[in-house]
Amino acid sequence: MIIPRLALKNLLGAGLRTWLNVIVLSFAFVAIIGLQGIYDGMNNQAVHSLTDAEYGGGQYWQENYDPYEPLSLPDAHAPLPEALIGLKNEGLAAPVLIVQGTIYPSGRIQPVLIKGIDPEQSVISIPTHFLAREDVKLPALIGTRMAKNAGLKKGDTITVRWRDAQGTFDAKDVRIVEVMRTTVQSIDLGQIWVPLKKIQELARMPNEASLVVLAKDTEPLKEGAAGWNFKNLEFLLKDITELVQAKTIGGSIMYVILLLLAMLAIFNTQVLSIFRRRKEMGTLMALGFTRPKIIQLFTLEGAMHGVLAALVAALYGTPLLAIFAKKGWAMPESVDSYGFAIGDKLIPTYGAGLIIGTTVLVLIVTTIVSFLPTRKIAKLKPTDALRGRMS
Amino acid sequence: MENSFLIKTKDLVKIYSIGWKKLAALDHVSLNFAKAEFTGVVGPSGSGKTTLLNIIGSLDVPTEGSAEVLGKKVEDLSNRQAAVLRNHSIGFIFQTFNLLPVYTVYENVEFPLLLLGLSADERKQKVIKALEWVDLVDRAKSKPAQLSGGECQRVAIARAVVKKPAIILADEPTANLDAENSHNILRTMEELNRELKTTFIFATHDEKVIRYVRRKITLVDGKVTKDEAMNPTKAEGIGQ
Numbered sequence: 001m002i003i004p005r006l007a008l009k010n011l012l013g014a015g016l017r018t019w020l021n022v023i024v025l026s027f028a029f030v031a032i033i034g035l036q037g038i039y040d041g042m043n044n045q046a047v048h049s050l051t052d053a054e055y056g057g058g059q060y061w062q063e064n065y066d067p068y069e070p071l072s073l074p075d076a077h078a079p080l081p082e083a084l085i086g087l088k089n090e091g092l093a094a095p096v097l098i099v100q101g102t103i104y105p106s107g108r109i110q111p112v113l114i115k116g117i118d119p120e121q122s123v124i125s126i127p128t129h130f131l132a133r134e135d136v137k138l139p140a141l142i143g144t145r146m147a148k149n150a151g152l153k154k155g156d157t158i159t160v161r162w163r164d165a166q167g168t169f170d171a172k173d174v175r176i177v178e179v180m181r182t183t184v185q186s187i188d189l190g191q192i193w194v195p196l197k198k199i200q201e202l203a204r205m206p207n208e209a210s211l212v213v214l215a216k217d218t219e220p221l222k223e224g225a226a227g228w229n230f231k232n233l234e235f236l237l238k239d240i241t242e243l244v245q246a247k248t249i250g251g252s253i254m255y256v257i258l259l260l261l262a263m264l265a266i267f268n269t270q271v272l273s274i275f276r277r278r279k280e281m282g283t284l285m286a287l288g289f290t291r292p293k294i295i296q297l298f299t300l301e302g303a304m305h306g307v308l309a310a311l312v313a314a315l316y317g318t319p320l321l322a323i324f325a326k327k328g329w330a331m332p333e334s335v336d337s338y339g340f341a342i343g344d345k346l347i348p349t350y351g352a353g354l355i356i357g358t359t360v361l362v363l364i365v366t367t368i369v370s371f372l373p374t375r376k377i378a379k380l381k382p383t384d385a386l387r388g389r390m391s
Numbered sequence: 392m393e394n395s396f397l398i399k400t401k402d403l404v405k406i407y408s409i410g411w412k413k414l415a416a417l418d419h420v421s422l423n424f425a426k427a428e429f430t431g432v433v434g435p436s437g438s439g440k441t442t443l444l445n446i447i448g449s450l451d452v453p454t455e456g457s458a459e460v461l462g463k464k465v466e467d468l469s470n471r472q473a474a475v476l477r478n479h480s481i482g483f484i485f486q487t488f489n490l491l492p493v494y495t496v497y498e499n500v501e502f503p504l505l506l507l508g509l510s511a512d513e514r515k516q517k518v519i520k521a522l523e524w525v526d527l528v529d530r531a532k533s534k535p536a537q538l539s540g541g542e543c544q545r546v547a548i549a550r551a552v553v554k555k556p557a558i559i560l561a562d563e564p565t566a567n568l569d570a571e572n573s574h575n576i577l578r579t580m581e582e583l584n585r586e587l588k589t590t591f592i593f594a595t596h597d598e599k600v601i602r603y604v605r606r607k608i609t610l611v612d613g614k615v616t617k618d619e620a621m622n623p624t625k626a627e628g629i630g631q
Contacts, residue, residue: 002505006491013493283489286450287550288478288506290471382450386485 003293007300011308014269018305021269025262025309025362030317032255032358037321037348038329039251043244044349045183047237052125053184055236056094056213058220060084060228065098065210073100073113074163077208081225084212092218094123095209097199101162103192105150112146113191114162116199116209123215126187130178131195138198140174143188147179154179160192165204172202259362262309263369270302270373281377282385295374302370306363324348397461397557397590398424398447404455405442405613416442418613419456426557427588429581431595431604431621439613440594444560447592448481449473461557478506482551482589484561488543490535490550496522497531500549507554521553525579541572548576552583561593565600577603 011018051057065076080088080095087093097116102109119132126141133139140160147153154176161171174194182188200206212228214220220230274281281294289297328345405417416439424430424447432440445451446458449465450473458465461480468476477483482503490499500521504514522528525545535543544564551559561580565573581603584591593600601607601621609617 009493009498279487279489280491283485283491285474286448286477286483286485286489287503288474290474383445386450386489 003297003300007297007304010297011301011304014273017269018308021262021265021305022308022312024258024265025305025366026313026317028255028258028262029309029313029358029362030320031258032362033313033317033350033355034321034324034348035251035255036248036354036358037325037350038346039244039248040351040354041346041348042247043241045346046240046244049183050186050237050240051216051233053182054124054187054213055233056123057216057218058214058230058232059236060093060212060214060220060225060230062210063227063229070100073098073210074167076210077165077205078227079207080209080212081228083221083223083225084228087214087218087221088118088212091122092215094118094121094213094215095196096211096213097196097203097205097208098210099162099199099203099205101160101192103150103161104159105152110150111190112160114160114199115191115193116196117193118196123213126182126193127178127180128193130180131193133177136175136177138172138174138194139177141178141180141193142176142191144179144181145185145188146191147176149189152176152179162203164202170202259365263365266302266305266366267369267373269305270298270370273301274298274373274376278380278385279388281380282382282387285382285385291378291380294380295371295377298374298377299367299371302374303363303367305370306366309362309366310359321348321350325350396423396425398422398592399459400443400447400456401458402456403443403446403453403458405439405446405451406454415613417446417453420610420613420615421456422608422615422618424558424590424592426590427584428590428592428606429584429604430591430606430608431593431601432608432610433596433601434610435596438610440596440610441562442613443610444562444592444594447558448483448560449476478503479554480557482554482556482559484544484547484551484559484564486563486566488535488540488547488567490543490546492535494534495531496527496533496535496538496546499535499546500553503550503554517553518549521549524552524583525549539572540567541569541575544568544572544576545579548579548583552587552589555587556589558590558592561591561595563595563597564593565595565597570599573597573599 062076062078064072066072077097084093084095088095094117099114099116101112101114103112104110117126117128117131119128121128128141130141131139142152152158156176157173158176159171160174161169163169174192200208220232224230284294285291325348328347331344331346400420400422403417403420404415407414407416420439420443432443434440442451446453446465447460449460449468452466460476463472463476465473491502494502497518500518501514504517509517519528522531525548527542527545527549530538530542535546538546565576568576577600580591583589593604595601605621607617607619607621608615
């Protein structure tokens with residue numbers, strides 16, 4: 001116990017120098033946790049929004065379906081296998097039929113994806129119940145981005161043209177029954193949602209679908225579905241995960257700089273300490289301290305900067321980050337263009353793992369930085385130390 | 392008689408290399424010190440006084456020859472063994488006091504006892520006793536920076552004697568003190584020597600110190616040129 005006690009005494013005895021180091025290091029603590037919490041929040045929000053509104057608990061893709069290959073769409077449809085029909089009937093799956101089409105807003109030609117979905121489904125959080133209106137012949141649901149791009153609003157009627165299963169072009173007027181507000185771009189931009197039955201009929205693809213969304217926490221079929229490939233959430237969220245990771249790395253630069261600054265200050269303090277306190281080391285040796293014990297003492301002194309910084313960071317960081325976590329961070333509209341399904345408010349997530357992980361990381365780095373200059377002590381002769389010389 | 396010596400040095404040689412030059416700080420020094428001695432090692436600067444004390448204190452090792460302290464050969468001790476020897480059996484008093492600046496007087500005196508792993512009660516008892524010896528009980532809570540030079544040296548003495556070591560090595564203990572403080576310090580050490588039977592060895596060229604010692608060893612250029620009893624009535628146990 002003598003070493004921690006002496007280390008703490010020495011550290012507090014150094015006064016302002018200690019507190020400057022501690023404050024800089026505490027900034028690094030708060031910045032790392034704060035920024036990482038924002039990225040974690042961003043990731044969580046994006047994942048939640050995407051799973052809620054688009055991916056559910058995973059998707060079955062018709063074997064020709066490839067969302068990155070528009071030319072594959074005309075062939076990407078097939079009747080649902082029995083097993084998937086069973087899931088659909090239990091309310092655990094929502095089939096979606098995707099047909100390429102064109103709309104003509106204000107005399108312009110605009111390509112769209114016509115997506116047919118069951119108005120009664122509750123698998124994904126799209127307000128498809130608006131499509132159940134019986135007073136409208138062909139009701140359509142679009143998102144706010146699509147509405148803005150095409151200059152459409154609720155109640156508008158617009159002509160939609162598509163090719164059916166036989167390759168014949170056909171067209172009909174659809175009525176926009178609702179403009180939905182969603183954070184997920186990929187169910188909004190360039191898309192029109194219509195009742196599944198109608199589009200199956202119009203495209204001459206009865207009982208067919210391009211993909212089937214499973215409800216959250218629904219196990220995929222053990223025996224599989226012939227002609228359909230299951231895509232789990234890991235696969236479906238790969239892009240967003242990679243995007244967040246890329247942004248996290250970019251964001252890390254700032255806290256790496258902060259951490260480096262703090263470490264430089266601690267390293268500098270340690271070097272200065274070892275240079276200025278040789279006589280003290282000599283005295284400790286004369287009193288019976290061994291060199292490894294002195295190395296432990298100086299390393300611990302440096303490492304305690306990390307402990308004090310964690311305490312100071314907790315003191316002002318906890319209320320600060322709690323306010324952020326509660327009130328969130330208003331996002332400008334331009335955030336839509338980042339490709340994230342965030343919404344107008346970002347709520348940071350500060351998990352125990354993040355806080356403990358950051359604390360451990362900072363403490364380890366601080367200890368290493370504190371230890372490095374102390375290696376000089378290993379060669380220090382007691383007689384030289386007592387004279388204030390370095391061996 | 393031979394076996395009763397606490398410290399025995401035989402043909403002690405210490406050579407320092409300064410660049411390509413070799414400097415003999417000690418040149419075949421053979422000395423014995425018995426229990427309860429009060430000895431001064433005198434000589435001009437560079438005569439090897441501090442080097443002799445450092446080797447006896449196991450802070451340094453001889454280049455040649457042998458130094459046996461409390462039955463242990465200093466040259467054969469590992470760093471750890473040397474630290475244990477210093478911790479248990481040797482007290483040091485330095486010219487510049489060498490107190491730990493962030494500790495109070497009490498904590499400075501307590502420090503060697505912490506290293507010995509004594510209980511809090513034992514430590515408190517011993518520290519108070521040591522502070523009483525040096526008459527500093529009322530300054531127990533002061534930091535070294537708040538003390539005068541004389542008081543600092545008394546704290547250093549208390550720190551050296553608190554564990555009741557067999558040997559106390561004092562390197563120029565009065566060099567930074569005025570005459571009155573020097574006499575007070577020396578009187579204190581003489582009393583402790585008498586009361587605790589601790590062997591005191593001083594390295595000094597201060598005449599005030601020499602008046603107190605009962606044995607005077609003169610070193611010149613690393614050689615013992617004189618070893619004399621200063622007060623024959625108190626010179627029992629002087630070796631060589």
